[in-house]
Amino acid sequence: MIAPYIRPALPADSAALVAILHDTFESTWRPQLTPAAVTAYQQGNRPAAYVAERGHLFHVATRAGVVVGLVDWQDDFVHALHVHSAHARSGAGTALMDLAEAEIARAGFPAARLETDTFNTRSQAFYAARGYIEKDRYPDLEWNSGLTTLLLEKRLS
Template sequence: MTQAKYLHIRPARADDSAALIAILYSTFQSTWRPAITPAAAGAYARENRPADYVGRCGLEFRVAERAGEVIGLVHWRNDFIHALHVHSAHARTGAGAALMDLAEAEIAHAGFPSARLETDTFNTASQAFYAGRGYVEAGRYPDAEWDSGLTTLLLEKRLG
């Protein structure tokens, strides 16, 4: 039996905020921090972007919980998946796939023919994950979020 079978996915609650912020900081440190400029990393910390994001949108998240611990999150609106994050200590345990399964099913159920999301060209691990799920490149453009000379990929997957 895989660890994914022990997952519980549920809507986020207000008391999940600290865990959600910790997940966002964890994935920042392991994924984006090595690829962005020191100035961009400083702005991320100074602006406390994880707390801001959770404060604005956290109750829209679905979370993955294992043994009572919130270990991952997914956030989408309409056909666009804004965030998929799994705490680095729980990476590659099936939580990301389970969260994406839910998001894609809900997007399809809402009547959208495809799901869209963004990743950066440096993030080859996420590109491989999404390609394995059937996502294909639909565009590329300068990354405006990090002001670090990165390139964003728009990925799309036909649903149903």
């Protein structure tokens, strides 16, 4: 498979970014959430609000001109890594994380940090293979669904 092309997000990417966030919500988060949390997500249109607030900071992975994934980081913290489920295991997530980690290191931070949840074993395996280790765990207050968040960290060289 051809490696994805990584570039800064453009204003024209907004609809694709929102669609990716909806897709990962449906495939990963929705099955874990209470009905009330799902309703709150749907009523709040959280993906559109997130893209409106931080989308100009994202980097995206594209294949044949189609946006298939995104990464968002600030300082040493990776806020989001999402790849559309149709492009999972295609190298897009790896390429996006390679960029984020390189930029975090270039900015002088000794480590990269991020969060995932205990139920998300697929993301845990991805990050473990990249050298991330668990530093803490605490209640996931974002979803109000009794989930547990893991704080992961990777030392950068």
